[in-house]
Amino acid sequence: MGSMGEPPVASNHQENQSQPLGRPWSTGLFDCHENQTNAVMTAFFPCVTFGQIAEVLDGGEMACHLGSFIYLLMMPALCSQWIMGSKYRTKLRKKYGLVEAPYTDVISHVFCSCCSLCQEFRELKIRGLDPALGWNGILAQQQARQYQGETQDVPPPAQAMSM
Template sequence: MGERAESRYVKLTKDHGPLEDITPGELNQPIEVPQLAVHKCMECGQPLPESYTPPSDEAWMTGIFGCAEDRENCLTGLFCPCVLFGRNVESLHEETPWTGPCICHAIFIEGGIALATATAIFNGYIDPGTSFLIFEGLFFTWWMCGIYTGQVRQTLQKKYHLENSPCDPCCVHCCMHWCALCQEHREMKGRLFDNAFSEATIVNAPPIQEMKSSDNKENPETSSDNSHKHTGLELQPV
């Protein structure tokens, strides 16, 4: 008979101390299993691949030219577009304060418009070559700002699975920057309002319950009197 295989268990004696200190409850912590953390389809429940992205086919709540639907939003975007852009970024990224994007927008967009206006006014006093370089630099800056603000719009579209309306986000901001800012603000405002309304729970008070005695039930006083009445039976000796 061959030798017995060595046991995997170690026999502890009194001389052995604890190998490691275990905090109570440490072994009951949940374990993340990557194989179980899979995305599933909301309709059929089938697992989806990691590279799956939901289709961006939902329509916007308002059109690109619906600025008049929100008067306050329209006036803010017309006279202070930097403030409106900062609010949009803050609503989209809660960890980012609105002041940073607002200052950047004011420097590059409003500052560029002011420089272009001043260059056009003093066109006769500035060398034509210098004016051409200024306008070329402003055009390049406007294009870069359109790409940046377009990325913010694209992030909004990915968050709510919105379609490109009316075209690519960067092109929308390059051609219709103020209208795009107002549309994005209205979209986030409407989405937040819908989420708050859907998450609200309406609790109705329970109806008032009253205990009423039934008509067929005898009066307790009458029943007690009947129980104390003597029967008409007489006991006679045999």
């Protein structure tokens, strides 16, 4: 038993449970310089970056051009593109168990939409799902890797000496 001034052990356990669980993002929210091509593309055409991310996260069910079009339509409507952006950011975080940091998904997309899209793009690319390739490009890349792995593991055919 501790003295009266010490907090009980149970409250320390509760404090630890209230902290966000999950892994950190591979790159920071403001690390756009790490992929300059994507940063420039997102600055001028955020709808394209969103479409690429949505296509990958939806496993090809939403085509890039459809996602881009939806995002583009929402931009003039009271700048409501943050709704779709934060929805897909949440989807990405849950898929990979990432923390909701440094801000909530909604706040990130309301105030830093381009930085958020760039961070999401980089996260997928680092995880081997390059949004710039599109879903079909990612599948083709995975099949090529699988094929290369199979051909490298095959031993040479049996050889015999002939006389």
